[in-house]
Amino acid sequence: MAESALSGSHPLDTMLAVSDVIQNERLARLYARVLELDTPTVEELASRSASSQTTVYEDVKHLVEIGVLKRVTDSQPHRYSARRVDMTIQTGEETFQITPTLLVALAQRDSNDNIELYVERHEVSGLATAIEYARAYTKSEMTARIMAREQEIPVLEAETILQELQEILLDVEDEISTEIDIEALDADVDEQIGE
């Protein structure tokens, strides 16, 4: 079951579109570059890509057709923006979130050994779960030790992936903050220990 989506699309269509990007690293990298460059042209995208301009053009066209990218100009040269993917997939007892951060993390697989190894060991679903831990970690609401216990992995592996993903999160999710409210935390602890 998939809920919430690219604005205006049927969740099933979104799911199919996004799974295309998840399975194709070249498309994931293209999506990540569009996010990074804000509203680039095909030429700008191609200048930063190992693929030919024709391939980039075809890929952009495909991503627009499936609704992951959006054309934002009326005349040539066209500019494209990335839609903010936000899906929740529920399978039995587990839920997974598909977010721009996941797609960007997947796009970095071939340049980041730690992410590549994590996906090899824990699949894309494991990476999606790690991103949720990393979002909490970035807000000082999670530690590698707790993640390690809950996911049954070594602390070293948990800390490493949390740090890698935090760097991506801070880049992709503008609204996330590393600030911690010490006073609120003190108050929570006071309540806990009955002071």
Place this chain on the structure above:
Amino acid sequence: MPEHLFPDVESHLIDTNLFIRFERHETIDLLERAVTEHDIVLLVPQRVYEELTPESYPYDQPPIDDAIESGWVQVLDEVDYSNPVVSATMDMVRHYISAATERPEHTIEQADAEVGGAAATLLEDGLTNSIAIYTNDRAAFRGIERALSQHSYENHVQLVKAFDFADTVENRYQFSR
């Protein structure tokens, strides 16, 4: 960039996340230079050493043993759990981790608070009078700070934010190899 890279304290205690941060950026050599240039030895709680050297691990392990052999990192003796100040500090840290992560306190292990336990042990054993703790675990640090201040160690510990510190070391040393 602050004038002083390291705070003016007697002891420098590091958490797992600090060493991993440098390892990920392949800048352990820069950390080594910064530490040795300042005649500092980084202290590592046993638990942190164990976390950095898991028995079965498919990836490269951080070069903590090389650092110990070279003398700029030192593993601490066991935490003195029987000392009441040490155990009170660790309990307080567990309260803070539990509150920050919204996990029930019984799921937070004593070992999760070992950096705090190590700091309290150093102070209680009279081995040091001032400690900088290098970590990005803000909640745990707050617990350490609060517990120690309740046991007449106010202002004896200070936080060095691990990632900010790492950025500073990298910026200062990367072009002066």
